[in-house]
Amino acid sequence: MAELYDNSTEKPSSRLSLPTGEGIVIDIGTGDGHFVYRLAQRNPKKFFIGVDANPRPLEKISEKIHRNPAKGGLPNVLFLQASVEELPLELDGVADEVHIHFPWGSLLRAVANGDEKILRSLRRVCSQEALLEIVIGLDAERDRTEIERLGLRPLSIEFIDAELRGRYQSAGFEIAERGVLPSWEWPKMETSWAKRLGGSEGREVIYIIARAIYE
């Protein structure tokens, strides 16, 4: 999992064209965009796109990235309001990495139940061999109402191997790695939800890393 995070300390520098030389990363259900912002600071040669269906959490961070670089502006980030169900065609085939961290609502249902139509739209934005990283944190008791509302199947490593692997494969993804993320690893993800959930007992955080396969 750590391989997806580049901890380069190189500082952003001014440039004439979009800095996509080391790849394009899309974070879907980005929320307040904290994860995208932090990674964009550390990886000035990658380009980051944060996508969320809800425009509200995107407002503050969208304003920040357009500031003067001395005041937090970054040239290698873009935020888009879009749902995973209707990802813009302009994103087709562009992503070298796609992240989905702590999804809820229809985004959670799509990746946790293996909805083939939505997985296919995720595949559509991926370049060949792109990595898809999904991190899901559910508490069977606290999230019971939402789990029932969304009709989620109980998520476990066994369920991933027995059911999701085949569905992801049909949609063009090979699951390369899956596992349970211990609570002391959550803060390393640098998403606002990882911090908010901070070691809460009863919550299990499961990750899936899949690779877009040739079609």
Ligand SMILES: C[S@@+](CC[C@H](N)C(=O)[O-])C[C@H]1O[C@@H](n2cnc3c(N)ncnc32)[C@H](O)[C@@H]1O
């Ligand atoms: C719990 S927040 C996680 C935010 C961020 N990834 C983090 O880890 O801090 C879940 C996000 O998923 C977004 N979301 C839910 N359904 C979505 C959909 N169908 N398409 C895109 N985003 C969605 C919500 O608007 C919300 O911002």
